Amino acid sequence: MEQLLEQIENYKKEIGNYAATDPQSAENFxxxxxxxxxxxxxxMGEMKNIPGExxxxxxxxxxxxxxxxxxxxxxxxxxxNVHQQSSGDQIDLSLPGDPLTPGSRHPIxxxxxxxxxxxxxxxxxxxxxxxIEDDWHNFTALNISENHPARDMQDTFYIQHQLEGHxxxxxxTHTSNVQIRVMEKNxxxxxxxxxxxxxxxxxxxxxxTISARSHCFxxxxxxxxxDEHVSFADLKQTLYFxxxxxxxxxIKPRFRPSYxxxxxxSAEMDITCFIxxxxxxxxxxxxxxxxxxxxxxxxxxxxENCGIDSNKYTGFAFGMGIERPAMxxxxxxxxxxxxxxxxxFLKQFTSMA
Ligand code: PHE
Numbered sequence: 001m002e003q004l005l006e007q008i009e010n011y012k013k014e015i016g017n018y019a020a021t022d023p024q025s026a027e028n029f030x031x032x033x034x035x036x037x038x039x040x041x042x043x044m045g046e047m048k049n050i051p052g053e054x055x056x057x058x059x060x061x062x063x064x065x066x067x068x069x070x071x072x073x074x075x076x077x078x079x080x081n082v083h084q085q086s087s088g089d090q091i092d093l094s095l096p097g098d099p100l101t102p103g104s105r106h107p108i109x110x111x112x113x114x115x116x117x118x119x120x121x122x123x124x125x126x127x128x129x130x131x132i133e134d135d136w137h138n139f140t141a142l143n144i145s146e147n148h149p150a151r152d153m154q155d156t157f158y159i160q161h162q163l164e165g166h167x168x169x170x171x172x173t174h175t176s177n178v179q180i181r182v183m184e185k186n187x188x189x190x191x192x193x194x195x196x197x198x199x200x201x202x203x204x205x206x207x208x209t210i211s212a213r214s215h216c217f218x219x220x221x222x223x224x225x226x227d228e229h230v231s232f233a234d235l236k237q238t239l240y241f242x243x244x245x246x247x248x249x250x251i252k253p254r255f256r257p258s259y260x261x262x263x264x265x266s267a268e269m270d271i272t273c274f275i276x277x278x279x280x281x282x283x284x285x286x287x288x289x290x291x292x293x294x295x296x297x298x299x300x301x302x303x304e305n306c307g308i309d310s311n312k313y314t315g316f317a318f319g320m321g322i323e324r325p326a327m328x329x330x331x332x333x334x335x336x337x338x339x340x341x342x343x344x345f346l347k348q349f350t351s352m353a
Contacts, residue, residue: 001054004046008061011039015069020076029076033069040066104350108219108338111326112201115221118245119199122238124223127198129178131205132159135168137177141184141305142262157205157216171205171217174319176262178202179224180306187307194313195227201322212334219322224298226308226315232265232297235316239269239295246325247274247292254289263296263317275328283328290328293320 015033020026033039043062050058105113116126129137144150150173159169178200186192201221208214225234240253251274255267270291273284280286295318300310323335330349332338337345 001050001058004043004050004058005061008043008065011043012065012068015065015072018072018076020080023080026073026076026080030073034066034073040069101347102350104346105352106338106346107326107330107332107349107352108322110349110352111322111329112219112221115242115246115320115322115325116199116201118242119221119223122197122241124197124199124225127178127182127200128202129172129175129181129200131172131203132169133172133177134166135170137180138170138172138174141180141302142176143299143301143305144261148261153207155207157207172202173206174204175200175202175220175222176317176319179222179317180302182224183226183303183306183308194308195225196315197225197227199223210336212336215323215335215339217339218335220319221322222317222319224315224317226298226303226313228313230297230314230316232316235295235297235318238316239293239318243269243271243292247271250277252278255295258294258296260294260296262299262302264299266294266296269293269295269318292325293318295319 011033018029020029031038035041040062043065047055047058047062120126139148139151140146150156156173157171159171161167161169163169179198182193182196182198186194186196199221200223202219203217204220205217208216210216225238236253236255243251243253251271254270254272256270258266258268260266268291270289272278273281273288273290275281275283276288278288280288284290295316298315298317303310303313303315323338326332326338327335
């Protein structure tokens with residue numbers, strides 16, 4: 001028995017010191033110690049010669065030895081594998097690397113930047129605001145009466161949730177909410193931030209059926225100019241300059257009377273079709289004109305709602321969608337492409353700044 005125990009100890013040392021770097025010597029290890037005719041199996045055979053009271057102790061030692069050999073075998077296999085993978089002949093260093101594909105700006109971002117930068121050159125700065133808005137900033141302050149159709153559930157996503165103590169939350173239907181927030185600062189601070197000259201780009205939401213031409217969310221750039229003596233002539237000249245920069249020097253503008261609760265008078269601005277030059281085509285539905293934005297002089301009530309003296313100050317405002325000009329100028333025929341994140345679509349804009 002003593003001799004056997006000594007033998008076991010020696011094998012343990014031997015196993016511990018075994019070094020293998022190739023699959024063959026790993027296999028040799030397995031056969032020698034763990035194989036069906038291997039050392040451990042053989043030693044197990046000695047059990048029958050062990051006296052009864054020692055059988056338990058011997059069995060325990062053999063189990064330890066076997067577990068030790070198995071662990072060692074696992075680590076040998078791993079070492080051999082790693083060795084194999086990193087050995088030079090498996091890697092072809094002359095192969096070309098993976099190409100780095102440059103990212104690109106989203107077409108909506110491109111178009112937004114293009115629109116915004118024209119107004120920035122005229123001295124407008126960018127203003128930002130929340131997409132989750134309350135009824136006051138999206139509707140009431142803008143003189144949109146309580147039973148105005150724009151408030152219909154059909155048009156607006158309402159949020160059924162109590163936040164900051166009230167429940168009249170919604171997803172903004174236009175970025176005019178930002179204009180209210182900026183004008184309101186005037187009242188809050190007490191000292192005024194006039195004149196105001198801002199553009200408000202951002203995402204807006206309307207409860208519309210999704211199709212190739214309309215989506216339940218889209219993007220807008222709205223603008224606001226408030227100062228003493230701002231007139232409709234300023235509005236026309238500013239927007240005419242914008243349209244020429246955006247669609248080409250040759251376009252002609254046309255202002256049609258319209259209605260928005262927050263502007264008076266209100267207008268819609270058309271330009272001669274920049275595709276056919278006014279002759280009539282599919283894009284302008286043979287009329288020679290395309291509508292590009294809504295605008296008007298800020299309603300005195302809206303100024304007063306924000307604490308601005310409407311006897312002293314006047315202003316103009318305008319708003320336009322980004323998707324439609326992007327579709328026309330980039331030749332995109334389905335609005336859904338803008339939000340599907342299909343790389344085949346997006347990478348077509350890689351070269352555009
Ligand atoms: N808020 C309007 C809309 O979303 C656009 C607009 C803004 C019209 C400012 C006139 C003046 O449709």
